Amino acid sequence: MTLIKTQIGRRAFIKNTSLASGGLILGFSMLNACKPKQAETMAALEMPEEWFEMNGYLKIGDNGVVTILSPNPEIGQNVKTSMPMIVADELDIDWSQVIVEQAPLNTKLYSWQVAGGSRSISSSWQGLRMAGATARHLLKEAAAQAWQVPVSEISAVAGMLTHEASGNSAGYGEMASAASKLEVPEEIELKEQSEFTIIGTSRKNVDGKKIVTGQPLFGLDVQREGMLIATVAHPPAFGMTLKSFDASSAKQMPGIKDVFSIKVYEDDFKRSTFHHTAFNEVVVVLGETTWQVMQAKKAVQIEWEKAPDRTYGMTMFGNDMTVNHPAGMENSASHKEKMEAMSARPGRVVRRDGNPEAAFANAAKVIERSYSCPFLAHNTMEPMNFFAHVTEGHAELLGPTQTPEWMETAIAARLDLPLDKVDIMMTRQGGGFGRRLYGHFMVEAALISKQAKAPVKLVYSREEDMTQGIYRPAYYATYRAALDENNNMVAFHVKTGGIPESPLFANRFPAGALDNYLAEDWTIESNITTGAFRAPRSNFIAGAEQSFLDEVAEASGKDPIQFRLDLLQRAQQHPVGERNDYEADRYAGVLEMVREKSGWDQGATGRHRGVSAYFCHNSYVAQVLDVIMEGNEPKVDRVCVAIDCGIVVNPDAATNMAEGGTVDGIGQAMYSAMTFKDGVPEEKNFDRYRLIRHAEAPKSIDVHFVDNGKDPTGLGEPPFPPVMGALANALYKATGRRVYHQPFITDRPPLVG
């Protein structure tokens, strides 16, 4: 039994919402208020006559049906199923009696309503359990009062309250009314892991039926009476800005209501990095249908001009920072030259252990290798869009966003409304990958609705979405290892940087495992906007580091898994430095698991295997990737994945996420790139922007989780970065040549037939 306080800091986490003010509860009908042509097929649970709100996370119907609100944005990471599972387990209700609804943004009831940092489960783990446990306690309390027996003698299991001695029993629904009127106790009892009945069992996606039958779910599916459609045109190149436009012919086109420009943020508005956009002035085309506005946009004559140097004072998580966008039109070719030049110069020293300079000077052998990756577009399958209805004194927004709370402040400021007059509701989201952390399009939608004096859905075309910016930065890294005469690694040096940020994690492995260690970095400014992309920075540096270690292991004459384990043993037993931010034993644990599960030591005829392991988002992932040669074509056949992310809430869904992260990592490293010519993004749609497809995906992916009972850590991101290293290492085994520069498809050495 674990007792925890229901009050954390100044915030009463779990409030009884019947006693306090109720949350804004919006139903499914808000998504699509127009009647669809086809009958809606919904799972049929009998609805209660009355609901009783227990707290911000759940309400119980008089018939025992429970509605659980899922607070966080659902971008495909499946929190809309797994978060309510946690509440339901502590409530102790039959999962078949649960209805899940997406909660709106409500900063009074919830914290961290963000899909970012792989933190949905870990940051809400205790709050969600507390919500369920508190309600369960109040139900028991209500039953105890009704039956005049001690609360300690009442059991609450699977929606039934029972008092064995007196023979009394009642369903949760019968006690819900009384329970909702009770005060929340100061302390509450949580289950032990061994008592979980839902957590740790696989439950299907709560939106599965709606997804496979095409019911309205996503932002792009929002329909309202009187709703207009808008699209925007932004400059064709980074380094350009709007000069003027002539919409006289576009306005004559059928269905077109208006064409105007908007300024997304006022000049004196201090943006957070999540508000940022490269293009503060865009041309809006407003009309009746999506096709009409997309056609009319082509008819608007827009003149663009070169933008000057710009400096933005911004904040990131409360810290002030300055972001410079130098004037000019940038090119991928010159990006590469600039990064190579920076890498040849001394960087900013971030960590230095021992005497790396002397160790390299005295080394019997030095291995030096450089790695790079291009910018990437997130390319969520559902392009950016948002619904807004701004009226006098109020704004309603509905759509796909990973950061409703952080965008609310910008929207309120831009519309000059108090925060409580801005209501934000999330739809299911057709992918996120970090792109929807940056919600300038929400501000745009609000401004368009305000000007149009109508409900508006803003829709980006694929081209507009892909060329707008907020890309994964381009990175470059040079690694050096010093070997002694016995081929032992005695010093390690990483110098890395990027446009516009560095991907360095100076205190991650192999820091701590070597007496002599040096980590340096550098950055190059750019007017191309970038943002967090699934496992930011790790999504490059993991693959580069793990490829390099593979080469060092080979030079040392060691098995690549044993080589890493030896380093980890050193880090565990005699760690160098005090700031190492990984647990060496858990790191080694996933390597040992993947060694066993992949049959690494047995070898595999006809298979070329690469291994990789990485720590990020507080989780550990190791992968063994098998390549087979089909003629001259290396093909990824199988990937074995070992993960330590603590308690796994929904194992099959977690496996799905790990499979997806693995496929995504292979795809981005092998095929994807965003390139620039004179500031113009050269890839504008999926004809030129290559994403991994069915035939290129692994034939099978085996996922294994370490069962250690630790509190959950991240899962959406950690399986993504390391597989890039496993892929590079397997390609080397298959082809005899190492790949260093992503996308590997263009870095692939010529194959001798």
Next chain:
Amino acid sequence: MANFNLNINGETLSVDVDPNTPLLWVLRDHLNMVGTKYGCGIAQCGACTVHLGDVATRSCMLTVSSVGNQEVTTIEGLSVNGDHPVQKAWLEVDVPQCGYCQAGQIMTASALLKKNPNPTDEEIEMAMNGNICRCGTYTRIKKAIKTAANPENV
């Protein structure tokens, strides 16, 4: 603008639109059938896949005027209660992550199985290669197609 009588999911539906409007937007904006998704607009991603007769077709580049009286089936009309074998298999395997591309995947997969009830892995890959899943659910999609083809064997 012109009037079109479309045969969609067994019903005759009438719309008054520009003849060049792609079927995708007629479905989504005029008929409020939003199960068919917009992904790229240039027939590269497969999110907008519908059946024209029995053939999987990208609706984003198919003008409404070229549909004529051909039978159109969308994800909403694939089955009455969401119980088409492919839909059931998708639920059984719990394929979706974000779910956005899955209607298109299901429409391509169901057209494949109608033509070829027991496809090999290679035939599945070839048929499905035009449907992008950004979340990377490809291995589950393949498993679901095989489940739908042979529910007892998987």
